Amino acid sequence: MSDRLVIDSLDFARNAGSRHGKISLIDFTRLHDLLFDQEGELIYRISGRYDKNEKPGLYIEITGKIHLNCQRCLGKLVHHIDLQTFLILVKNEEELDLADEDDTIDAILAVPDLDVTHLIEDEVILSLSIASCHAEGECSTLKLKSAESDLTGKTQSAHPFAALAALKKTN
Template identity: 65%
Template sequence: MSVRFVIDPLDFVSNAGNRHDKIPLAELTRLHDLLFDMEGEITYHIDGRLDQNEKPGLQLRVNGKMHLRCQRCLDKLVHTVNLETFLLLAKNEFELSQADEDDSVDAILATPGLDVVDLVEEEVLLSLSISSRHAENECSTLKLKSTDNNDPPGNPQSAHPFAALTTLKKTN
């Protein structure tokens, strides 16, 4: 059992705090919908430090292996998490919205009582939002010929001029 680790993030930075710990996947309940099973654990390292502009932030590294459920064949997909991010600490909503305008910056609100395990879970979730699937030839349902060719997101009608027509035909 890992213990919840709660920090005041700004204090954590002024004290140059750092910590690393392991979290069993079974405890990251928000991931469970995406998991094939709950085997394994992830390791995190968190460091409170200033960035190059002397702004406080949290350096977070997360590593580990997990078994995702492939979104195509629903079979086990071994996934390695290996993420590193610097989260700028915004002192208020205004600073947060300023930081959000800069795509190169990830920021979080520096609320006292920040639950680091929650934060780690959130970052892992974000890293998984990219569709999790086997490579094209590794799915266990090869016979199931995929008709989607990873179409880019967006307006399907502009991508496929005849898509609207097809839809019309189907509904009639």
């Protein structure tokens, strides 16, 4: 297990704090259901700053490589994480609701004991909301299927050519 980093979020933003490190994928327990395996780690940097409206927030960068399940063949899919996000710190649920209505900003509740691992895991999970698949033709079952049809489809494969030949004759 990596050491879990816990920060006082508002203090961190006000003092322009900056921390970086690596988190093993084994520690992202909520992410596990989405992963093909738990190999690897993510590199993060978190820094406190103010946005252009003088609101305190956290700037987060996350990079690394994870293995997802392809939604088509369920095989191993290498996925590169390259996230940069700025989260405004708000003081209460009311401000959080207001921020949620604004699509241009992301906000989290300012807490004195923010678990950075948890936060990074949230951001990674959010970024994976789109179903992901291998590129066309790279699925493992598709390869298997085409190998099967090569074995069983010897007689069938004559048909398309026969049809083509027939077409050519009529022209």
